[in-house]
Amino acid sequence: xxxxxxxxxxxxxxxxxxxxxxxxxxxxxxxxxxxxxxxxxxxxxxxxxxxxxxxxxxxxxxxxxxxxxxxxxxxxxxxxxxxxxxxxxxxxxxxxxxxxxxxxxxxxxxxxxxxxxxxxxxxxxxxxxxxxxxxxxxxxxxxxxxxxxxxxxxxxxxxxxx
Numbered sequence: 001x002x003x004x005x006x007x008x009x010x011x012x013x014x015x016x017x018x019x020x021x022x023x024x025x026x027x028x029x030x031x032x033x034x035x036x037x038x039x040x041x042x043x044x045x046x047x048x049x050x051x052x053x054x055x056x057x058x059x060x061x062x063x064x065x066x067x068x069x070x071x072x073x074x075x076x077x078x079x080x081x082x083x084x085x086x087x088x089x090x091x092x093x094x095x096x097x098x099x100x101x102x103x104x105x106x107x108x109x110x111x112x113x114x115x116x117x118x119x120x121x122x123x124x125x126x127x128x129x130x131x132x133x134x135x136x137x138x139x140x141x142x143x144x145x146x147x148x149x150x151x152x153x154x155x156x157x158x159x160x161x162x
Contacts, residue, residue, distance in 0.1 A: 017044050017052040022061065029067040032057065033093025068097040076106050079117040084144020111152055114145050118153060130161050 020042060021035055030038070032053050039049045056062040068089055075085045082099050089097055100110075107113040122136055137150045 013044070013048050014052055017049055018056070020044070021052060021056055025056070025061055029070045030062065031064050031067045031093045032062065034067075035062065064094055065097070067092075068094045069102055072097060072099055072102045073105070076103055076113065079113075079120065079143060081114065081140075081144035081146070081149070082110060083146055087144070110145070111149055111156065114140065114149050114153055115156065117143060117145075118157075124157070126158055127160050127162050133159065133161065 017039060020039060024030055024035060024038060035053050035056075036046065036049055039053075040046060053062065057064075071089060071092070071094075072085050075088065076099075082103075085099055086097075103110060103113060107116060118136070118140065121139065128136075133154070137147070140150060140153075141147065
């Protein structure tokens, strides 16, 4: 009798975890790390949650690669660069993703995307003071674009310093 009661309790907890995960996944993609964090915040324990998350991944309900694509696509649309996106994905448990292929849906290169972000924020002034250029570069670096792209952008826009 006691063994059956324990088994029922385990099945009930597993079902609750699975239902919670499915509700979360219906709203948007989540990484496995995100799902685990949200389950822990809801009071489920890690040992019960990990097998359920793995089962959902095996069944195709959860996919870290789908999550990474969706997340990266969203951040690129918002004007963020490869460094910021890669860092944020790593924080969410995603180590390796090819951001270049995802970016190609929005621009031909990271430089083209950088130029779009630049022109959205700034006028097309070709004569700038060094301090103004540094200010603009800081903004773009905070968006996650590497400094090598700033140099290329400066050359492409033919910016001259006064």
